Amino acid sequence: MVKFAVLGCGVVGSGVVELFEKNKALIEKRCGQELEMGYILDLRDFPDRPYGNKVVKSLDVILADPDVKVVAECMGGTEPAFTFVKACLEAGKSVATSNKELVAAKGDILLKTAKEHNVNFFFEASVGGAIPIIRPLHKCLAANDFTAIAGILNGTTNFILNKMIKENMDFSTALALAQEKGYAEKDPTADVEGHDACRKICILSSLAFGKHVYPESVHTQGIREVELKDVERSSELGYTIKLIARVQRLENGKILPTVMPMVVEEDNLLSQVNGVYNAVMVRGDGISKAMFYGRGAGKFPTASAVLGDMIEEVQLDHTIPAQTWENVNSTDFIEDFAAFTAKRYFRVSGEDAAALNAVFGNLASISAQDGETVCITDKEMNADDVEAAAKALNGKGIQVLAQYPVLVS
Numbered sequence: 211m212v213k214f215a216v217l218g219c220g221v222v223g224s225g226v227v228e229l230f231e232k233n234k235a236l237i238e239k240r241c242g243q244e245l246e247m248g249y250i251l252d253l254r255d256f257p258d259r260p261y262g263n264k265v266v267k268s269l270d271v272i273l274a275d276p277d278v279k280v281v282a283e284c285m286g287g288t289e290p291a292f293t294f295v296k297a298c299l300e301a302g303k304s305v306a307t308s309n310k311e312l313v314a315a316k317g318d319i320l321l322k323t324a325k326e327h328n329v330n331f332f333f334e335a336s337v338g339g340a341i342p343i344i345r346p347l348h349k350c351l352a353a354n355d356f357t358a359i360a361g362i363l364n365g366t367t368n369f370i371l372n373k374m375i376k377e378n379m380d381f382s383t384a385l386a387l388a389q390e391k392g393y394a395e396k397d398p399t400a401d402v403e404g405h406d407a408c409r410k411i412c413i414l415s416s417l418a419f420g421k422h423v424y425p426e427s428v429h430t431q432g433i434r435e436v437e438l439k440d441v442e443r444s445s446e447l448g449y450t451i452k453l454i455a456r457v458q459r460l461e462n463g464k465i466l467p468t469v470m471p472m473v474v475e476e477d478n479l480l481s482q483v484n485g486v487y488n489a490v491m492v493r494g495d496g497i498s499k500a501m502f503y504g505r506g507a508g509k510f511p512t513a514s515a516v517l518g519d520m521i522e523e524v525q526l527d528h529t530i531p532a533q534t535w536e537n538v539n540s541t542d543f544i545e546d547f548a549a550f551t552a553k554r555y556f557r558v559s560g561e562d563a564a565a566l567n568a569v570f571g572n573l574a575s576i577s578a579q580d581g582e583t584v585c586i587t588d589k590e591m592n593a594d595d596v597e598a599a600a601k602a603l604n605g606k607g608i609q610v611l612a613q614y615p616v617l618v619s
């Protein structure tokens with residue numbers, strides 16, 4: 211018999227407990243032994259829930275029980291999660307976490323601690339909710355030299371954008387609905403400002419390229435500025451606006467991770483990912499492209515990934531898989547955002563196609579309506595090129611009202 215504990219009984223933690231109770235018989239069959247939910251650590255009491263008698267207030271109770279072999283960390287945030295997870299690993303207990311903030315900020319330390327104590331630090335639930343992506347990257351796709359990862363990694367913002375596009379819902383109503391459904395972070399600014407997607411691309415970049423990428427090194431822009439008008443006008447040209455988390459390996463060998471709204475061509479699969487669904491596209495020299503898709507947030511999808519990690523731990527019984535990266539104490543391997551280039555979507559004042567052609571050269575597409583023009587440039591532009599073009603257009607009496615990079619994946 212193996213006992214487990216759950217730290218934090220919020221949306222994900224209660225999902226772990228409830229999904230385990232629901233599927234206990236088949237989980238035990240797959241593990242080849244009995245499992246017992248030993249403890250739930252939480253500041254609150256849950257007298258009305260069937261597992262209310264399992265609640266403890268001190269981590270020491272869990273640390274002191276030698277039968278607890280695996281701990282699910284579902285508290286969120288870096289502290290006290292980091293201290294608690296480190297203590298569990300040092301006490302010889304493997305940990306499965308859904309906490310991307312923790313993995314993005316402290317993954318290198320926790321992976322090292324796990325290795326030193328011959329236990330595992332698992333984090334499949336930290337990226338893409340229910341989607342298996344961590345294990346595929348470090349196991350099934352381990353033979354590949356990765357060149358790019360691009361994805362929709364935040365369910366809340368994808369849900370909001372979708373409600374705005376399809377139902378004309380305003381931003382705050384859509385956000386409130388995402389919170390009600392349990393998709394959003396405790397502080398939803400982490401979703402809206404792109405920080406949550408940033409943490410997830412940090413984790414995928416670290417895993418794919420072997421060096422810890424910290425959130426501070428990633429150019430991050432959220433969806434707050436996205437106007438309904440651009441959502442509508444970009445679709446006239448056959449594009450959809452999505453919050454894209456992406457990392458590319460450049461020709462100079464450095465990597466360039468970014469999070470920002472981008473316009474995605476409608477025949478690109480990422481443009482078809484709607485609502486709370488996430489998708490991750492991985493490029494590697496062996497596979498060319500592989501795509502992963504599923505529910506990116508929510509109680510049971512995330513709990514499913516946490517429990518999957520816990521089941522693997524019980525099956526493996528402390529065999530360490532090669533899931534790791536190193537802290538190189540340098541950001542030299544990360545390219546500056548100034549080097550980022552892409553074709554661009556522009557929305558500008560006026561309907562002067564000739565002036566736009568004169569500034570941008572040939573345009574891939576253009577559409578004028580109601581005194582404004584939208585277009586997609588044929589050439590790739592960096593931030594300086596965008597600024598120079600805006601100045602040149604200004605000289606012709608044209609204002610740039612919005613611009614977004616075009617995703618090529």
Ligand code: HSE
Nearest residue numbers: 364365366394395507
């Ligand atoms: N707030 C996150 C999202 C939860 O909306 O994707 C899953 O990490």
